[in-house]
Amino acid sequence: MKAVQRVVVRVDASTEMGMGHLMRCLSLARDLADDGANVFFLLRSHAARLTSLIEGEGHSVRLLPDPDRRPDAPEADGTAYAPWLPTTWQKDAGQTLDAIDRIGTVDWLIVDHYALDARWERMQRKCAPRILAIDDLADRNHDCDILLDQNLVLDMEHRYRGHLPPTCRPLLGPAYALLRREFARQRESLTERSGKVGRILVCYGGSDPGNETAKALSAIKSLSLPWLAVDVAIGLSNPHADSISDLCREMPLAELHRGADNMAELMTRADLAIGAGGVMSWERCCLALPTIAVDIADNQTGALTALAGCGAAAYLGSAGSVTVDQVAGTLRSMLDDPARTRAMGQAARALVDGLGTSRVRKAMRSLDSV
Numbered sequence: 001m002k003a004v005q006r007v008v009v010r011v012d013a014s015t016e017m018g019m020g021h022l023m024r025c026l027s028l029a030r031d032l033a034d035d036g037a038n039v040f041f042l043l044r045s046h047a048a049r050l051t052s053l054i055e056g057e058g059h060s061v062r063l064l065p066d067p068d069r070r071p072d073a074p075e076a077d078g079t080a081y082a083p084w085l086p087t088t089w090q091k092d093a094g095q096t097l098d099a100i101d102r103i104g105t106v107d108w109l110i111v112d113h114y115a116l117d118a119r120w121e122r123m124q125r126k127c128a129p130r131i132l133a134i135d136d137l138a139d140r141n142h143d144c145d146i147l148l149d150q151n152l153v154l155d156m157e158h159r160y161r162g163h164l165p166p167t168c169r170p171l172l173g174p175a176y177a178l179l180r181r182e183f184a185r186q187r188e189s190l191t192e193r194s195g196k197v198g199r200i201l202v203c204y205g206g207s208d209p210g211n212e213t214a215k216a217l218s219a220i221k222s223l224s225l226p227w228l229a230v231d232v233a234i235g236l237s238n239p240h241a242d243s244i245s246d247l248c249r250e251m252p253l254a255e256l257h258r259g260a261d262n263m264a265e266l267m268t269r270a271d272l273a274i275g276a277g278g279v280m281s282w283e284r285c286c287l288a289l290p291t292i293a294v295d296i297a298d299n300q301t302g303a304l305t306a307l308a309g310c311g312a313a314a315y316l317g318s319a320g321s322v323t324v325d326q327v328a329g330t331l332r333s334m335l336d337d338p339a340r341t342r343a344m345g346q347a348a349r350a351l352v353d354g355l356g357t358s359r360v361r362k363a364m365r366s367l368d369s370v
Contacts, residue, residue: 008100008128010042011112017084018297019206019235020278021112024134024150024178028110029059031181031357032364040103044086044342049237050311062103062242064095067287079140081114089116093123100127108132108364111144115297118143132360134178136299145367148360150177150282151303152310152351161288171363177356182264183356187286190268195342197335199229201270201289203263203364204296205278206235212296212319214240216274217247217254219327225335228255231270233260272334272341274327276319277304282356285312288349290341292330294319312348347349 001069009029013022029039039059043050045066054061066086079144085092092115100106109128111121118141121131133144136151138159147164148171149156156172164170200220204212213234220230232248234241236259246252260266263283267273273284273291277300284291291313295301301318308315314330316322 002151004367005037006104006106007037007039007108007110008042008103008106009039009110009112010096010116011110012044012084013047013206014084015207015209015237015239017114018278020055020280021134022047023206024157024279025110025112026054026057026059027178027180027357028360030057031361033058035361035365037107040106042099062099064092064099067091079115079117084115089120092116093120096120096124097127100124107368112135117141130364132364136303138163142168146171146360146363148176148178148188150174150356152306154306154309168368171360174282174285174352175284175356176278176359177352177354178360179283179286179352179354179357180264181354181357183283184236186264187288187354190287193271193288193290193342193345195290195338195340195345197271197338197341198227199231199270199272200331201231201233201266201273202275203233203266203273203280204276205280206236206237208238208240208276208296208308210319211243211288211294212276212294213238213244214247215319215322215324216327217244217251218324219274219331221247221251222324222328223310223335226252229255231255231266233257233263233266233326235259245315272331274331276300281307281313282352285348285352286354288345290314290334290348292316292327292334292342294322307351308349310347310351311344312351313344 009025011021011025013019026327041054041061045063051061068303088214108130112134121143131144133142134148141163146169152186202216248256267289273289276296293313294316296319304315307313
């Protein structure tokens, strides 16, 4: 199998859409780059602040210019997430083609964007011989060579039926979870968890616009357990950083981590996590970390329901309807039942081994050799 030489990644990030799409693409890009590929990221200009993060990983960035005003009714183009684009999908497709033309010949185009579908992908065939589409929703058609959905969802094998071309190779389930290599390394040295909880990790991703972090901290504080240590991880763009910092100061063993780049380490030393779904679900599973979870977006519901169904998480429901008392009650029950907490971690560990990124890279290389 020959190595992939040049890859373009079309992805965005914002407070609304979160950082998960970008972070999983960065994980795959790092693996491809280590295998010799040059990776170019295409983002809308509203994500320009993330350029340094991507370039710091050794990749190039091209920004697609945003219009002065958003189209009047972008949702009319047929995709539920059309408002995630500040322009039409046709304009985005044209700008992407122009950017790729300036980059030069590419081997693969990776697209991870809920607002883009088969129509956009079909236009990219002019310059991209291979396309990898990353999706979680199964709500639209794709014109791609590989479809990656790393989530655990009921009836996974059939949910993309009718949405993919017959030649497409689907990569489905958390065996293909795009995790950074440090998670696999931490897993190798992970000692078996006893189920006793002395340290909790609270993390709701990079933005947490609803401030679920504060809700979790209030729940922990209400239990009045001064011996319980808490790590609180928030993104640099978290709009509630000051109030969260104030809450942490009121708790004797709480430590705030802003823009933490050592999440694998924080998860390894924790005994229990409180957080949302998304990419972090698979990071926690990889490290056998029991979790109290809420969904902060509709697209997280299916995976969290499936995780709860196989005993790998305690899923409380949608963030907006979950109260401080519910979080506190679930936390108290897990503190009082180490056997349950231990079993939850073991169930999570069985789902993800941390090698999904390399499996995806190998799948891409196998198609290139055909």
